[in-house]
Amino acid sequence: MRIPLELALPENYGVADILAFHGRDSEQVSERCAFVASELKAQSSQTSQSSFEKAMLWxxxxxxxxxxxxxxxxxxxxxxxxxxxxxxxxxxFESWRHELQIIVQRMLGLNQDVAAFLQLFSAHPDIGALILRRANLRVPLSASPFEALCWAVTGQQISVSAAVSIRRRFIQLLGTVHSGGLCCHPSPPQVAACEVALLRGIGLSKTKAQTLILLAQAIESGELALPANSDQPLNHASADALRAQLLSIRGIGPWTVNYVLLRGFAYLDGSLHGDVAVRRSLKILLGREEEISERQAQQWLTEFSPWRALVAAHLWAMHSDAVY
Incomplete structure (x- = not known):
């Protein structure tokens, strides 16, 4: 079955940001991206297009x-x-087409009111110049909250390149191959039934392997109730409720929760003060010689609520190799 859909994009939409996020794995096991720079398009007599493909269970x-x-x-x-x-x-077809529209809009960040954010902070002495350089920056989302959860746990306290390699092996180990050749990210039932030893064999620590299995089992049992797909981001109350559920699972801390709220649910007010790349970029932005502590970063980000996670995304964008 093929389900087509066409979506309008805002002016100057940041396609490169979307492709950078979904194209992190150069081996293209689960995603395949093709990016054509605008300069090349202008020189070509034919219409060139950027695109990506992603395998997923549906x-x-x-x-x-x-x-x-x-x-x-x-x-x-x-x-x-x-x-x-x-x-x-x-x-x-009709049911899936409606669901597809909601998911793709979320993945592409089309429901994020970046214009309001820009209006509020474009003249700010600390971040005004930073956000004006990427005025249309939107946060790309994972295809599902569970995929964001798995990536967040995998990426705890390791480099992006190491996390990408482990994620690739994770998908190859448990995923289902689509007829087109790409491999779908594993579902909660597939992970819930997995043994810790198998996950350790792909490079995950014992703690991370146990956490992934616990998460999947909690989703399967209904103990962890992930909000249903919606065309609206989480509000503060629903985000706080989900935060409490996630923090009750062993191996889940504040950074993981705020990352998942951002990449899984488009919640733009999570405080990513615990993120090393955020603090490194903040040190450069503020012209500090000393390192920025988590507490200092948390206090600095407070001013930008309810946009703290979007500010973090702009800080990530200062260093492309640090973008989670």
């Missing part, structure tokens, strides 16, 4: 999401490895 079936960017439009196609009877297929 309704329990292997699927491949394809998004092609051209001008102010994103052409979306979801190819699901399923063959259904005609009457069932029609009902599924």
């Amino acid at each position: 309704g329990g079936y292997p699927a491949c999401l394809g998004i092609q960017f051209s001008g102010d439009t994103a052409a979306v196609v979801l190819a699901v490895d399923v063959s259904l009877e005609e009457d069932i297929c029609a009902k599924k």
